[in-house]
Amino acid sequence: MDTNDLSPAELRVWHAFPKGAAVDFRTTEDEDAADGADWGPERTVRAEVLRALLLNGPLEDGEIAALRLSGARISGALDLSYGVVDHALRLSDCHFEQAPVLYAARLRTLKLDGSVLPGLAAATVQVEGMVYLSGCRFHGLVRLGGARIDGALFLDGCRITPDPEDTEKWPALRLGHATIGDNLWAPGLRVDGEVRLSGASVAGAVTLDHARLSHPGDVALDAQTLTVGTDVHMRYAHVEGWIGLRGARVPGRLDLSYAELSHTGDMALRASSAVIGELWLRKSPPMEGALNLRRAQIDVLFLEPDVLPDEVLLNGLVYTTLTPHEPAQRRLPMLDRDGDGYLTHGYEQLTAAYLRTGDDEAARVVQLAKLRRHRRTLPWPGRLWGHLQEVTVGYGFRPLLACVWLLSLLAVGSVVYGLHHPRPLKADEAPDFHPVFFTLDLLLPVISFGQEGAFAPEGWYQTLSYAFVVAGWILATTVFAGVTRSISRGAGPGGNP
Structure with missing residues (x-):
């Protein structure tokens, strides 16, 4: 330039x-x-x-x-x-x-x-x-x-x-x-x-x-x-x-x-x-x-x-x-x-x-x-079952809830049947009536103390016994589901927690 x-x-x-x-x-x-x-x-x-x-x-x-x-x-x-x-x-x-x-x-x-x-x-x-x-x-x-x-x-x-x-x-x-x-x-x-x-x-x-x-x-x-x-x-x-x-x-x-x-x-x-x-x-x-x-x-x-x-x-x-x-x-x-x-x-x-x-x-x-x-994503039967699991065992995170329910029902049954003994099916063969073990027989689906088969409640007491049986099965099932969930959640690779 x-x-x-x-x-x-x-x-x-x-x-x-x-x-x-x-x-x-x-x-x-x-x-x-x-x-x-x-x-x-x-x-x-x-x-x-x-x-x-x-x-x-x-x-x-x-x-x-x-x-x-x-x-x-x-x-x-x-x-x-x-x-x-x-x-x-x-x-x-x-x-x-x-x-x-x-x-x-x-x-x-x-x-x-x-x-x-x-x-x-x-x-x-x-x-x-x-x-x-x-x-x-x-x-x-x-x-x-x-x-x-x-x-x-x-x-x-x-x-x-x-x-x-x-x-x-x-x-x-x-x-x-x-x-x-x-x-x-x-x-x-x-x-x-x-x-x-x-x-x-x-x-x-x-x-x-x-x-x-x-x-x-x-x-x-x-x-x-x-x-x-x-x-x-x-x-x-x-x-x-x-x-x-x-x-x-x-x-x-x-x-x-x-x-x-x-x-x-x-x-x-x-x-x-x-x-x-x-x-x-x-x-x-x-x-x-x-x-x-x-x-x-x-x-x-x-x-x-x-x-x-x-x-x-x-x-x-x-x-x-x-x-x-x-x-x-x-x-x-x-x-x-x-x-x-x-x-x-x-x-x-x-x-x-x-x-x-x-x-x-x-x-x-x-x-x-x-x-x-x-x-909330389930149909109503699933939602109902979920509510039962939460109320009874907190979905397995609160297992003591099942104990609370069991003891509460046991207390109610013991008092009710203690005041009103059910009639024995065979008076000469029936064992001595025990309201606590009779209620446990109703609540526990597997264990038997020989009380439930020997005595027959009548009227609304019979209805109450049916309710105890149903409640026992629900408790047992939900406890099993909750324990299964807890074990599955706590297990790591190879099944080790």
Whole structure:
């Protein structure tokens, strides 16, 4: 490029480039790059000049060339598509008239922090170092799909506000299938529209603390099949729209503490088939929208009951530890809200979690709740039999109930028949009448003390004896069913408890 065609501002940048010197056009440190449209020619640099420098600029022996420019108005489109840039690229606090185009470019590093841009087209870009978009304000789409960034990606304090017509068709921030060799650092990120991280791979952590993602009625964060090396932090995040984490892999912590998630009438958080080390849902208002954890595998589920929405989907969820420790009565509503209906798996998981902490009583409460829920799905004979089992032996979890019933009936029979001895069938052969053993003969279906066959009550006393016989058979049957259930429940693989 002929330097005679350059403006004084451009000449200043041209001469600084070979030495890697910084050029700062800012008049004050707190000036706003959003006012850059009014900056005059004294701080305006054409994009074609920057392109010429980056691709074929002058070099000096012993110096490391770099483009370090602050506070400039960049006119025209900076198009580096398919280009190879061997120099550091820093355009901080600049005002871009057109969105830079970096499609499939190869860069050493990219720093646009604090700049105002109409958008960024950098799909499949390859960057050997870091990408700094901290504090940038984008008024259009940011496209980094398929990018390969060997270092970290900084989006802290970044604001992306595209035209609503564009966000109906395209993600506001596209990072799908991107590969990031370090952290994705984006606390305070604000996006109006979809953030797409589906299929992306982040070697470090993803940090979205205090982020505000707004796409009401649609997907706010699509991170399906996202793979991270450590954690995903979304503490104090405010999300309008649904979060998709189906099939994601988070070996560390997925932390949604203090987060506000809202997608009324639909799914607020979908983490089905995800594999997560720790999922933290705590210190937040109730989620507005359903929670989907179907088939997820979680080592530690930190779930406070007050965070749960009105509908959850838990079919196939597997977790090892459930914390904080809460009474079973606080946990059971989670299973009652399961949109998949009655499923034994959820109750078994909750029972196992209590057993691992040694809270056997809570585990029994969960099992009783499971049987009661199952009872509601049965036809009336099954429901009646279920009620009998619960009243008599508590479905096998309260065997002492059978003793209470037996002793109560024994006491009643002993008093009644003690006051009104039944007539002996054969007076000369009948043994001495004993009201206690006569009542036991009626109540116990198998054991015989020789009283029932020797005496014959009459009138309503005979009716009472029939009632004792029926009650005895019901008690025996329900006790047997309850004991069988207890043995089956307590046996592990190979029949060992």
